Amino acid sequence: MTKTVTIAHGNGGEENNELIKKIFYKHFENDILAKSEDAAVIEDGKLAFTTDSFTVSPLFFPGGDIGKLAVCGTCNDLAMMGAKPKYMTCSVIIEEGFSTRELEKIVKSMKTELEINGAIVVSGDTKVVPKGAVDKLFINTTGIGQIEHKGITASGLKEGMSILVSRDVGAHGATIFAAREGIELASSLQTDCASLYPQVKALIDAGIHIVAMRDATRGGVSAVLNEWAKSSDVCVEVTEESIPVQEEVRGICEMLGFEAVDLANEGTFVLCVEKADEAKALDVLQRTHTTSTVIATISEQHKGKVILNSSWGTKRFLDLPTGELLPRIC
Amino acid sequence: MCLSIPSKVVKISDDKTMCTVDTMGVQRDANLMMMDDEDIVIGDYVLLHIGFVMNKIDEDEALASIDTYREILEVLDEDDKKRAILEDDECEARGEQYAQEIKS
């Protein structure tokens, strides 16, 4: 562990895991926490409980804003545990001088997303801090949901199962990079930020047994697959050319030296089902996004690792992303 | 090598110091100060590196390379077909079936 916290510790990858384990888990140790799922399952499997903080910059980006992100982020964490989002809290830390008009715009976005999830905000807190103490606006949300599909866990993957992705990947991360100051790109690319509960409900209603499910936020699809491979001690074998990526996301990745599977998503999830359920699950998912597809299968080849199989017969490991994602020259 | 990517020029500034390039639907501005004034026109394919146009891509050479690859694939395809036929002719199991077919 380094002596001071660095930006990399917030990246959702290796350093982040290290920080969480060595400081937080060490002292907060308990069985529920140790599971490290998207949301905690409490009260004997009846409820899902989660929290998240949002510090995205810029606050407004093509297809969304920090408010939409906050509601989607938390409600999606609940949906990923098979729970219907019901109640939320909303705490904000506002920098002195922030525009009240922009604040209302953000809150209105949150309202729209809450309606899609069928959830309500029941408690909150507001703090205003001096200029410079936060970067314009930070939002923290917690959510409680009622579990409708039990048993979703990262440690249940077995050989022969199929992994699907709900739509093309990397759109959110690519959009944020394109919108940031200093990298001026003009494209029609939008974030994929969206509430996932409707799709989860459709899967449950179709009678599909969901083995594992997780939205691919920080660290992208790469982070999810690696976590699953480790938690279940299996090998995730990805067919590289099957990973769906929009042309424009590809363009941004080429320009800046990124891989689409490492980029964050805010409305895309990865799903693991039994092989027998694969066709039905694909059918359900494709009703929302035609780009949804099967990307991987589970084997025992290199346990705990993710392998990318190329279309010309070579393989390589897909590792957990490390460090800060920055454009490179080399 | 250094990360450089092919892009298409879609706009050039009046003073010819900057241009706009397009890479798979993503557009960004690029600096033209490493190129001579008359070198680049709209529609050209160029190589981009850290925000600068480094060089123009020679379309004829690019097409020539693509042709070479097509020829190689065709030749190998032919070879594969010939080999498949040869293996088929020499296939013992097929010989038996053939003999049976003649009998019936």
Add this chain to the structure above:
Amino acid sequence: MGLELKHLYDNFRDGDTIKAYAKIIAEDAKKLKKPINIMEVCGGHTHTIMKFGLPQLLPDNVNFIHGPGCPVCIMPKERIDHAYVLSMQPDVILVTLGDMIKVPGSNGSLQDARAKGSDVRFVYSPMECIKIAQENEDKKVIFFAIGFETTTPMTAVLVEQVIKQKISNIFFHINHVTVPEVMVELIDSRDVHVDSYNNQIDAFLGPSHVSVISGSKIYDKFPKDYGRPVVVTGFEPVDAMQGISMIVKQFVEERCEMEVQYKRVVNHDGNLKAQALIEKYFEKMSLFRWRGLGNVPDSGLKLREEYRDYDAEVLYKDVLPIAEIEDHKLCICGDILRGMAKPQECTIFGTACKPTTPIGSCMVSSEGACAAYYKYGNLI
């Protein structure tokens, strides 16, 4: 058929073409009199080779020796320390390219410096320095310039604009290095303490974009004076396979030549305007230390005397450390770079020296031989 942008990507990454070249190389390699070792000089080629799994497609008698990697990772520790020290100076904004962020010096990396409160900014293009300088007129913006010949002319353009626009608060710390000199050093070192006679490099896969700037003329001497073929190759996997195929054919046909595979952008003369810009603002330093290799004569650049007012190394010479910092005595990067040892033979490989705690240049670079073996080792 007209050329479209997607052809420039898709056709040079086509799986069937890659497999086709694998077959051609395998056939030709049967006629090789002895195994050959090809060095890909530039980290970008190492990246392509590893990412697309090309070693898995080659026969046993065609091998890679991974070259020095990226231009940052070959920088000696004392120069990385310069970046750290400069970033800590009062009223300084240190600007550099993203590759510099994690490279560790004696006190830490620039990432660590930023965590301690210094103003370090990573940019996509050197020209962003101008906006930073205009928005922070009371600060000194120091551009820590890195890169091979590909990136050097861009720094030259920035120098020119700083002078033309009379910007008084931008300074430069130049760490540009050149490629042909290190290629010579690897196969024919002038350093009496270095054993370069036993190097195993038989041929070079020439860097793609260095050559766009400098032209393929810089490699003419390798077949002529050093008996090593050079094939200047593009960075897509089909380019790499075609380049390797051309090298294998040279050995089979007993030729030793400089050839260009990357014809769509590389010609003999290169980008003359870029070369003139480099010539105008920079000159060669007689000695520049490369991490893992020691001094490589004439391989480093610095600002010309008449521009010393913009040179951060001159301005801050009182605080910049000059003592040379040797690599760990167990580090054998020098031998690995010459093909005389493999990463697994290093006693600290994978234990004390790994990507999160790199000790030598081959591990610092994500494209260095050791980093590549660490990451892909089991599957190669």
